[in-house]
Amino acid sequence: QSVLTQPPSASGTPGQRVTISCSGGSSNIGSNTVNWYQRLPGTAPKLLIYTNNQRPSGVPDRFSGSKSGTSASLAIRGLQSEDEADYYCAAWDDSLNVVLFGGGTKVTVL
Amino acid sequence: EVQLVESGGGLVQPGRSLRLSCAASGFTFDDYAMHWVRQAPGQGLEWVSGITWDSGRKAYADSVKGRFTISRDNAKNSLYLQMNSLRAEDTALYYCARDLEQLLTYFFAFWGQGTLVTVSS
Numbered sequence: 001q002s003v004l005t006q007p008p009s010a011s012g013t014p015g016q017r018v019t020i021s022c023s024g025g026s027s028n029i030g031s032n033t034v035n036w037y038q039r040l041p042g043t044a045p046k047l048l049i050y051t052n053n054q055r056p057s058g059v060p061d062r063f064s065g066s067k068s069g070t071s072a073s074l075a076i077r078g079l080q081s082e083d084e085a086d087y088y089c090a091a092w093d094d095s096l097n098v099v100l101f102g103g104g105t106k107v108t109v110l
Numbered sequence: 111e112v113q114l115v116e117s118g119g120g121l122v123q124p125g126r127s128l129r130l131s132c133a134a135s136g137f138t139f140d141d142y143a144m145h146w147v148r149q150a151p152g153q154g155l156e157w158v159s160g161i162t163w164d165s166g167r168k169a170y171a172d173s174v175k176g177r178f179t180i181s182r183d184n185a186k187n188s189l190y191l192q193m194n195s196l197r198a199e200d201t202a203l204y205y206c207a208r209d210l211e212q213l214l215t216y217f218f219a220f221w222g223q224g225t226l227v228t229v230s231s
Binding site for chain 2: 035037043044045046047050056088090092098099101102103104
C-alpha cells in the first residue's frame with residue numbers, strides 16, 4: 001500500500017475533463033514538490049509534470065498539475081483516446097528520506 | 111533522442127545474484143545522475159537506487175540496502191545494478207531512469223523500457 005494515495009481508476013469521454021488526485025502527508029506532499037508520470041500501454045514511463053505544475057517540453061498544455069496542502073491533482077482537459085494510460089504521482093518524503101510514488105491511476109477513455 | 115536500454119534480467123533462484131545493465135545514448139551521460147526504479151507485478155513504482163554523475167554519492171532504498179550495488183561507467187555510457195541475495199519480493203520490472211541534473215534530484219526525466227527480473231525456485 002502506497003503512502004501517496006491515488007484512485008485506481010478514472011474515466012471520461014473524449015473532450016471531457018478528468019482529474020486525478022494524489023493524497024499524502026506533511027512529510028511528503030506537504031513539504032515537497034510533486035511530479036507526475038505517464039505510462040502509455042507498452043511504453044516506458046514519461047515525466048509529464050514536474051515541480052507541481054511545470055510541463056516538460058513537448059507535453060501538451062491539456063495536462064496541468066496543482067498542489068494544495070498535502071494533496072496534489074493532475075487534470076487532463078479535452079480528453080483524447082491517446083491519453084489512455086497509467087498516471088503516477090511522486091514526491092520526496094522527509095521522514096523516510098526516499099522518493100515515494102502513488103499506486104497509479106488507470107485512465108480509460110470511454 | 112534520449113535512449114535507455116536495460117538488459118540482464120531473467121529468472122534466478124532465491125539467494126543468487128544478477129547484474130543489470132543500462133546502455134545510454136542521445137545525451138552526455140556524465141552530465142546526469144541516474145537511477146533504478148522497479149515495479150513488482152500488480153504493484154506501484156518503487157525507487158531502488160540512484161547515483162550521481164561522478165559516482166560520488168550512491169543512495170539506496172531500505173529494501174535493497176546491503177544487497178544491491180549501483181555503479182556506472184561514464185566511458186561506456188552505462189549504468190549497472192549488481193543484485194545479490196535476491197528474494198522473491200525483488201521480482202519486478204526494473205527501469206533505468208535519467209535524472210534532471212548531475213546531482214540526485216529524484217526527478218526521473220527519461221526512462222527505459224525495463225528488464226524483467228523473476229526470483230523463483
